[in-house]
Amino acid sequence: MAQVYERVALIGLGLIAGSMAHAMKRRGLAGHIAGYARSAETRAAAAQIGFVDSVHDSAAEAVAGADLVVLAVPVGAMGAVAEEIAPFLKAGVTVTDVGSVKQAVIDAVGPHLPEGVHFIPGHPLAGTEHSGPYSGFATLFENRWWLLTPVEGSDADAVARLSALCTGMGANVDTMDAPHHDLVLAVVSHTPHLIAYTMVGVADHLRRVSQTEVIKYSASGFRDFTRIAASDPTMWRDVFLTNKEATLDILGRFTEELFVLQRAIRMGDGPLLHEYFTRTRAIRRGIIEAGQDTDAPDFGRVRKD
């Protein structure tokens, strides 16, 4: 595949950045990949694994001369990083990010970027339960969605070039505005994660059911929840703090619905339960028919490369 960017700078070297580096190298999408991470241990790991061509001691040094800068740090850290790198950005550079929330990133990063920089926020819908520099792999993005949320005045050519990089790494690209992205993700990702964390927390507290039994018999449904609830704590803390309104909205609806079902159980209303469960089954069928099903779980999926 043809090179898309001459020099790419990855700020943050965890699961997503590492997977991007592996994918770009395998497909020849970038001439040189420069990397920076806050932790010296992570920098050393990235250098040792070798998925970056150069490791730098500061974000400012890493972005020097880059055509594409990828902010791959927790959403809460984006603003400070943008402020730090802003004076060192090349004119005409594209800056993107991989945060799970988009409006908050736009608000935090946008004001720091100088004129002549193309800011195109992005979000690859891909992940595993693992994190850190050793967790990345080249095929993480294959057949996954990569959502771009261009801001007002985003240059069409710059968006097309970034899209080409994403599709080059195997992803499918869609664009939408940031508030819509944040609402959709609150439904399909953020609220499900919070619920999974909660259910695992309940099991942890329960004294009458020993820890051993919860683990031993976890295959009955609970194990899928633990897989979701094993994702990176810092990343998810920031997601909920920065997509607060949409998450609280969906959580409110969730609790209302749950109370309807809880009341049906208490009152012995079998028809309501049966009708409800039949309807949700139809949604699953829709996903299968839309070809969006795979046998692999979404999180904790097997590393294949």
Next chain:
Amino acid sequence: MAQVYERVALIGLGLIAGSMAHAMKRRGLAGHIAGYARSAETRAAAAQIGFVDSVHDSAAEAVAGADLVVLAVPVGAMGAVAEEIAPFLKAGVTVTDVGSVKQAVIDAVGPHLPEGVHFIPGHPLAGTEHSGPYSGFATLFENRWWLLTPVEGSDADAVARLSALCTGMGANVDTMDAPHHDLVLAVVSHTPHLIAYTMVGVADHLRRVSQTEVIKYSASGFRDFTRIAASDPTMWRDVFLTNKEATLDILGRFTEELFVLQRAIRMGDGPLLHEYFTRTRAIRRGIIEAGQDTDAPDFGRVRKD
């Protein structure tokens, strides 16, 4: 493997009974497998697939001469079936069931069974999102738990024989009392299922996020929920109606926990969220260390045979 029962009668011919039949045949665990299902269509399918040696037009006829009778119908139908077959049971027969709730089955079935019948309730912790006679496969129980909840006066030899059948089909057997079973399952299975159904229901109602988008981007966590929420509606209605107390107990705890996290999001309490998510991650690690992890999802797992 040696034959464990000369004649087995399966009452109900869905996913579990069908899988038992496939597994017993493959391993030579039963001399003759007789089958009955309420629906003529299901009976015809079972005969056509051939996983039973004889298909009968009534449960009474199917159980005649059987050494083992397996009640594989929804929990709410167990009592009526037991009443119907009781007069036709051979002396010394073992009657078991595969219901997801145990105390309710004991209360419904026990009173109908005559003296000289060994009643040993059971529950295989295995399933997929599919149901019906075509959904069964021989390896469904491999490395899965099969919980037996013997009642007062259960014959030790009869329990050992039934255990041998379960382990012969590849399962691991544990015994416990019925109330404890129902509480453990409320934690590891029943409440997680209700929550998954609820979350899918919320997504279904949401007008601002189109159905298409929910399906399209479902890989971000939501898809695991839809898989769980696609299980058989009748079976799950009966589970919640018959394991009411334990489910409501765990649901109450779940809501309390959820409100703690919801409030933390609203108040911007990052440390609380981070600490909570770190703790749940440790539970996941416990499951992996206990060797209870597989890469396959628990529900909707691939059919392998």
